[in-house]
Amino acid sequence: MRIQAWSDGGGTQSTGIAALIYTGQLKPPDVAIIVDTEREASQTWEYHEKITKPKLLEVGVVVHRVSKSKYATVDLYGGKEKDTLLIPAFTNQSGKIGKLPTFCSNEWKERVVRRFCNELYPNAEGFDLWLGISRDEADRMRTGTGKWQYKHPLVDDKRWMNRQDCLKLVRSLGWPDPPRSRCYMCPNQGPREWQDLETNWPEDFAKAMAFEAEIQKRDPNVFLRDESGSQGDCMSGLCFV
Numbered sequence: 702m703r704i705q706a707w708s709d710g711g712g713t714q715s716t717g718i719a720a721l722i723y724t725g726q727l728k729p730p731d732v733a734i735i736v737d738t739e740r741e742a743s744q745t746w747e748y749h750e751k752i753t754k755p756k757l758l759e760v761g762v763v764v765h766r767v768s769k770s771k772y773a774t775v776d777l778y779g780g781k782e783k784d785t786l787l788i789p790a791f792t793n794q795s796g797k798i799g800k801l802p803t804f805c806s807n808e809w810k811e812r813v814v815r816r817f818c819n820e821l822y823p824n825a826e827g828f829d830l831w832l833g834i835s836r837d838e839a840d841r842m843r844t845g846t847g848k849w850q851y852k853h854p855l856v857d858d859k860r861w862m863n864r865q866d867c868l869k870l871v872r873s874l875g876w877p878d879p880p881r882s883r884c885y886m887c888p889n890q891g892p893r894e895w896q897d898l899e900t901n902w903p904e905d906f907a908k909a910m911a912f913e914a915e916i917q918k919r920d921p922n923v924f925l926r927d928e929s930g931s932q933g934d935c936m937s938g939l940c941f942v
């Protein structure tokens with residue numbers, strides 16, 4: 702028994718998958734999961750609760766909202782000494798601005814999805830993990846190993862949808878445009894996303910600033926925003942969907 706497990710990332714491509722399921726163009730998965738990193742931007746949940754969740758319920762699909770803290774073994778710090786910051790924060794420790802590696806995406810999202818699925822289906826022979834990756838992000842597609850394989854419903858079966866195709870389908874249903882799902886303090890946000898957070902989601906922005914002050918207590922060289930804005934709007938492709 703191979704289980705079809707959809708990891709709903711909550712953004713445009715995942716909403717494209719939701720729309721395909723809703724319109725009957727894609728057979729529903731056995732299980733649908735959206736991980737709550739417990740630092741997710743409020744707009745992700747607003748969209749999920751108002752649009753994706755109720756629409757999918759109409760066609761009998763329940764999206765499990767899974768708390769990261771229930772399944773992850775680490776939070777902000779990991780490594781042997783438990784002193785490695787797991788988010789891709791900026792650092793100027795070497796005198797030049799650099800970025801730390803991204804471990805959070807794997808620890809807080811993908812491993813959480815896998816542990817949840819293993820718990821739900823202890824006798825499964827394997828899992829096909831659906832990822833919301835569109836044609837324009839083809840370099841992010843993955844090949845699995847053994848028990849865990851990946852599927853990309855937006856491009857599989859000659860669907861070959863790009864991000865614009867997802868938006869077109871979502872809009873054709875009268876659904877609003879989905880947000881870019883992300884943690885409110887994600888250093889991969891570009892200037893436009895930070896500005897949006899500050900203007901439209903001031904509570905999230907305040908939490909992000911408090912978060913930055915907190916991580917700087919351990920390492921004053923790390924920060925969340927490159928003031929030069931050189932990172933651009935780069936959320937796409939940098940986090941597990």
Ligand code: SF4
Pocket residue numbers: 738788789803805806809810882883884886887888889939940941
């Ligand atoms: S959105 Fe950013 S901070 Fe959150 S898990 Fe992904 S890479 Fe990490």
